[in-house]
Amino acid sequence: MLTITTTDALADFCNEARKHPYVTVDTEFLRERTYYSKLCLVQLAMPGKDDSNGCLVDPLVEGLSLEPLYDLFRDENVVKVFHAARQDIEIFQVDAGVIPTPLFDTQVASMVCGFGEQVGYDTLVRKITKEEIDKSSRFTDWSRRPLSDAQKSYALADVTHLRQVYEFLAKKLKDANRAHWVAEEMKILNSPETYTVKPADAWKRVKTRNNNPRFLAIVRELAEFREDYAQTRNIPRSRVFKDDALAEIAATKPKDHSDLGRSRLLLREARKGDIAEGILKSVKAGLNCKEADLPRTERSGQKLQVNPALADLLRVLLKAKTGTVGVASKLVAPASELDAIAAGERDVNALKGWRFEVFGEDALKLCNGEIALAAKGSNVVSVPV
Template sequence: MSTTPIEFINTPDQLRQAAATMAECQVLCVDTEFHRESTFYPEFALLQIYGNGQCWVIDPITIKDLAPVWDIMLNPAILKVFHAARQDIEIIFNEAGGLPLPLFDTQVAAALLGYGQQVGFGNLVQRITKKLLPKGESFTDWKARPLTKKQMAYAADDVIWLMPVFQHLKERLEAAKRTQWLQEEQQTLCSPETYQPNDADAFWRVKGFNRLKGRHLAVLQEMAAWRERSAQQRDIPRRRMIADEPLLELARRDLLDIETMQRIRGINAGFIKRFGDEIIACWQRGMERTEESWPSMEARRSNTHGTDLRLEMLDTLVRLKAEEGEISGTILASKSDLSALASWGYRCKGEPPEVACLHGWRYELVGHDLIRLLRGEICLHLNSQTGMPEISPYEQAQ
């Protein structure tokens, strides 16, 4: 791997030649370097691609038109491999106007094989190939030019070592008959809607949103949507418009005017002068909304009627299934999924809640048995010889 040729691409002619070589590859490993500290959208600084034993490090700062390589990324005949693909795909989607399909996310694949739900790339490389990747350039300024040899090598490693990781995970997925699981898990990554977020959903990302309810949550929704649009228009981080804490404080007020805003920490006079009227208009719209239009918040679940005990039983079942399937329990069923099921399980009336563990491969592996456990069709008991919990049909346990 250390002898892999690395070509730095910073002219249109080099890019066209590299793209012609890439077009002959069946699989390409892809990564990007970017900064997002002072902007709303990622500042694209570097594109790394590896295929057929060659690595290209492409400079999007010098080359303004990357059309030849975007054609490669959008070519459906070439598989694109990423690790933790979400932000890399966002850049490609914004720059190329499409999604790099088909794709393979090694972080998602690793989670399906028991490596942990969000395993880091360096950790995964070390566990699969025994190679320890250097970390010295983790906080480098990728927009600075010229790049040093260490920076180039560090950037190239992210795609050179991605290939053996991909090959290993692909073989294991096929052997375990979990390839379809990966396709299901990547549906969100492969959807254009993922990279065209709805302003109306921005309030879910406000820290502390769950402390509001009803009309005040509707106010927060209006204000967060305004902040999202304003930050996008100015290409600045959301917090530079207004931070979460003062936004939340504005939304919980029963009365809001300029004088009230002046007494809230984290809101300066310049912001109030420029945007105060717009904020008040958002607050007014939220307060005037009818109850039917308020964001729905799942009610806090009571601990009565044995809900906590059911939750423990469900969690035990998930852990047994995770151990049996050599997979992380957290990817099988989240705590919120299990809480919803435990609450529904008090009477098991009506349809079960809409939770991820009751769909697709998760339903086959654990969801069906979670429902059966709640309905009393199966039970958990201790094996008298091993002392370990086991799953049995209720009649057999009797």
């Protein structure tokens, strides 16, 4: 099993990989104790039938540069194949501003090919290659050295099996004329904005039942402070304060350290020092926010005016259409988009690109009264009105 520990050896492997149409890629990383993922291992494999065309790259070795790998990632003639690529690519984008291109994500492709919602890698391998993956090393500490033989075998299997999975899915997409569907999805993964977390927008990820604009203004300030603090110090958000504590603070609106000390959910370390000062300033900023600058939730239930009967019909249509073509329903249109369409909104992904071909065109016809749904045997079909 080839383990690469020098820049020259990595360059040799990557130069050889550039002679092939694709290379499979995976990573092992840790994120429990940091804001940004700590890259611990990179696995690569060129086309082949055994382990001889694969390697493990140890980025923790002093003096090893990943620049030869990044040159391979920039090579437009070699497809870079991942499974559930987002977290892997985020590492390379954050560390070096590099996004592998062209890109192929087998998880997305499997959803287009009828394997269900976000199918796991081991399930996909079992269904396509009839092989079983040993999962015993999945949750080990990948930062510890030396790596065990079991860890190495597990890591390499992630990219050697991926070759057969990719070849199977790529052929199926080509035969069904759906390769452009996956290519559209890859545009999201290829966008640097996908991996950029702006502190000013962090509040939008905080789940809360209270949609009061003043409350949300405090949430916005607290979330922005937490995100900036965590990014600057490379620590998890939860180490600053958790979402439940954030919501509690936004509701109680502490004015001083004494008020802060009465919080039930705030960590002890957050009741003093820089974090405490940041919390109090954030609360004050939210309370003093001008009326015109108060945040408001998008697509609230009061704004949408969803027609529940139409939304139910859209759900039936979606299930019928995706069942016919063998595509995961949630990939085409999540429930929130169906509600939005039923409320009259048209700027949603379900009405764009390949999704329009599969579902969106008929969805609009249904909304406009141009088609109806009828039972035909065990199937639901659309009929002109």
